[in-house]
Amino acid sequence: MTRDAPVSVIGVGNPERRDDGIGVLLVDDLREELASGAWSADGREVELVAAGPDSLLAAAHAADGRWVIIVDAARMGLEPGDCRMFGPAEARLSLHGDGLCPHAADLGETLGLLDVLGCGDRVRIMGIEAEDLGDGRGLSARLSARLPEMRARIKKEVGLLP
Amino acid sequence: MSKTTAKRAAPAVSLEIRVPYVTRVEGHGNIVIDMKEGKLVTSHLEVVEPPRYFEAMIKGYSYSDIALITSRICGICSVGHQMTSLKATEKALGIPVSEQTVLLRKLLTYGATMQSHILHIYFLAAPDLLGVPSVVPLATSHPDVVKMALRMKKLSNDICDRLGGRTIHPNRLVPGGFTRLPSNGDLKWIRDMLANQMVPDAKASLEILKSLAGKFPAFERGTEYIGLRDEGEYAFYDGKIASTDTGLTPVDDYLSVTNEYVVPHSTSKHCKHARSSYFVGALGRFNNNFDKLNPMARSVADALGLKPVVKNPFLNTAVQLVETVHVVEESLKILDGMIAKGIREEKPAVPEKLREGRGAEATEVPRGILFHDYTYDNRGQVVKANCIIPTTQNTQSIDDDMTELVPWMIDQGMSKEQMTLTLEMLVRAYDPCISCSVHFLDVEFRE
Numbered sequence: 100m101t102r103d104a105p106v107s108v109i110g111v112g113n114p115e116r117r118d119d120g121i122g123v124l125l126v127d128d129l130r131e132e133l134a135s136g137a138w139s140a141d142g143r144e145v146e147l148v149a150a151g152p153d154s155l156l157a158a159a160h161a162a163d164g165r166w167v168i169i170v171d172a173a174r175m176g177l178e179p180g181d182c183r184m185f186g187p188a189e190a191r192l193s194l195h196g197d198g199l200c201p202h203a204a205d206l207g208e209t210l211g212l213l214d215v216l217g218c219g220d221r222v223r224i225m226g227i228e229a230e231d232l233g234d235g236r237g238l239s240a241r242l243s244a245r246l247p248e249m250r251a252r253i254k255k256e257v258g259l260l261p
Numbered sequence: 262m263s264k265t266t267a268k269r270a271a272p273a274v275s276l277e278i279r280v281p282y283v284t285r286v287e288g289h290g291n292i293v294i295d296m297k298e299g300k301l302v303t304s305h306l307e308v309v310e311p312p313r314y315f316e317a318m319i320k321g322y323s324y325s326d327i328a329l330i331t332s333r334i335c336g337i338c339s340v341g342h343q344m345t346s347l348k349a350t351e352k353a354l355g356i357p358v359s360e361q362t363v364l365l366r367k368l369l370t371y372g373a374t375m376q377s378h379i380l381h382i383y384f385l386a387a388p389d390l391l392g393v394p395s396v397v398p399l400a401t402s403h404p405d406v407v408k409m410a411l412r413m414k415k416l417s418n419d420i421c422d423r424l425g426g427r428t429i430h431p432n433r434l435v436p437g438g439f440t441r442l443p444s445n446g447d448l449k450w451i452r453d454m455l456a457n458q459m460v461p462d463a464k465a466s467l468e469i470l471k472s473l474a475g476k477f478p479a480f481e482r483g484t485e486y487i488g489l490r491d492e493g494e495y496a497f498y499d500g501k502i503a504s505t506d507t508g509l510t511p512v513d514d515y516l517s518v519t520n521e522y523v524v525p526h527s528t529s530k531h532c533k534h535a536r537s538s539y540f541v542g543a544l545g546r547f548n549n550n551f552d553k554l555n556p557m558a559r560s561v562a563d564a565l566g567l568k569p570v571v572k573n574p575f576l577n578t579a580v581q582l583v584e585t586v587h588v589v590e591e592s593l594k595i596l597d598g599m600i601a602k603g604i605r606e607e608k609p610a611v612p613e614k615l616r617e618g619r620g621a622e623a624t625e626v627p628r629g630i631l632f633h634d635y636t637y638d639n640r641g642q643v644v645k646a647n648c649i650i651p652t653t654q655n656t657q658s659i660d661d662d663m664t665e666l667v668p669w670m671i672d673q674g675m676s677k678e679q680m681t682l683t684l685e686m687l688v689r690a691y692d693p694c695i696s697c698s699v700h701f702l703d704v705e706f707r708e
Contacts, residue, residue: 150428153418155411159415162407163411163415
């Protein structure tokens with residue numbers, strides 16, 4: 100991979116399930132910043148993708164030779180709103196292996212596919228500890244309050260990628 | 262793809278097959294087969310998803326919210342649900358749309374069709390044809406093919422993103438038009454990518470599918486095939502309801518075609534029209550619109566030996582490649598015209614005055630014909646809704662296929678393991694969206 104290869108930030112999750120939609124909401128926010136010029140990413144090509152439930156899109160972007168940052172709600176035993184950036188090898192994510200279905204290619208399956216394709220090292224995952232995964236729109240107050248910090252963390256990671 | 266028609270009686274064998282939770286389909290469904298001494302007692306797909314209640318959920322909501330809510334019925338056909346919903350609302354409330362809006366909606370519909378068909382061909386159906394349990398082993402044995410499939414999927418999603426604002430669940434489509442229009446640069450980018458990337462990848466896909474043609478079970482069962490038909494083009498966005506048995510029916514009379522009913526073994530309703538069941542989806546469209554195929558798509562159909570009436574349900578997957586090529590060609594035609602004219606800035610049309618009204622509309626989504634039907638009050642709020650999803654229309658056809666497929670498989674000397682796999686392949690060939698098929702059940706309690 101060449102230096103300054105393009106980056107895709109993929110927000111996965113369901114905005115109709117409260118904090119589960121954090122990845123999609125962050126991507127939407129960053130998209131506005133990029134479009135308005137409030138964020139330039141130092142001229143690097145950045146694609147912001149609100150993938151919703153379609154985490155297989157992360158595989159499509161990584162297989163296309165791009166760096167991929169997957170942003171998703173997670174249960175990591177941290178405080179709600181805490182974030183952690185990690186690579187696939189640093190986490191144990193289940194790979195069901197009984198066949199992808201069009202709506203529910205979960206992150207474990209997607210990362211398993213990328214590993215087989217030799218693209219796993221192009222992927223970074225930003226897990227955000229969720230508080231409320233109930234029905235409805237809008238984030239919990241604790242996650243909402245930390246949105247600026249989360250956006251800054253993603254932008255920093257884009258800058259850190261080779 | 263030789264033809265064999267299943268009509269022979271099964272030998273006096275007893276057989277029990279259970280496939281709990283068929284994989285590589287959306288949602289949960291079980292295959293149940295019971296044969297006792299040569300008599301087929303049970304042969305059906307049990308849909309076990311709970312009802313979704315979308316029709317009840319949208320009662321009281323404003324016309325401006327309905328398409329966004331109903332698009333959540335599905336994560337794959339979200340574009341199709343939006344189109345159908347918008348058209349039904351516009352018909353009910355008399356909201357006009359511009360020619361540019363219609364063309365952009367068609368482009369979005371074609372992008373969503375490409376995405377869904379490619380996903381089904383490569384990620385859901387191909388493992389069966391290559392004898393592996395999922396796409397993950399394929400990525401080891403055929404990494405370049407899987408990367409190509411991912412590339413095709415990405416481009417399809419990118420088209421929806423550039424036109425609709427999102428890869429799925431687009432957020433720029435509203436009754437009367439778009440809240441934000443794509444730029445001329447977006448249109449040129451899509452055109453170049455389709456011409457320079459998708460067309461070569463589609464041609465490569467044809468060679469792959471040709472090499473696998475002998476892997477499709479040579480089973481046939483003629484039935485009624487239903488899809489939209491438009492005299493001007495291979496119908497996806499609009500048209501009348503066409504049946505290979507009975508001809509054309511106006512969309513307003515869709516209930517006379519769908520005839521929903523409930524069965525004990527499934528939470529999805531079943532449908533029937535001229536026969537005990539009918540088939541919607543790629544085969545339903547192809548068998549009613551073959552004469553409207555674009556030239557490259559026609560050559561793909563010829564290369565795969567496909568011409569109407571295709572009666573082998575397993576070939577629904579092959580026809581999806583024909584349709585993928587067709588919508589690429591159709592998109593290029595639209596894009597050439599729009600690029601030459603340039604995007605014209607326009608705001609979404611709004612109703613002059615809210616009024617009571619009813620609108621029923623249909624669109625072809627990847628899995629078949631989709632109906633949305635809304636009744637609004639004079640405040641523009643929904644008082645009644647009905648959405649009939651393609652998989653609902655296909656469930657009885659799957660059951661009827663199984664009824665003929667089981668004796669056919671016994672006749673072919675298949676082992677129980679081979680029969681189980683073939684039954685799973687059959688269900689997957691329909692590319693079902695099982696959880697979408699489960700919609701509002703009318704419940705009457707007996708006091």
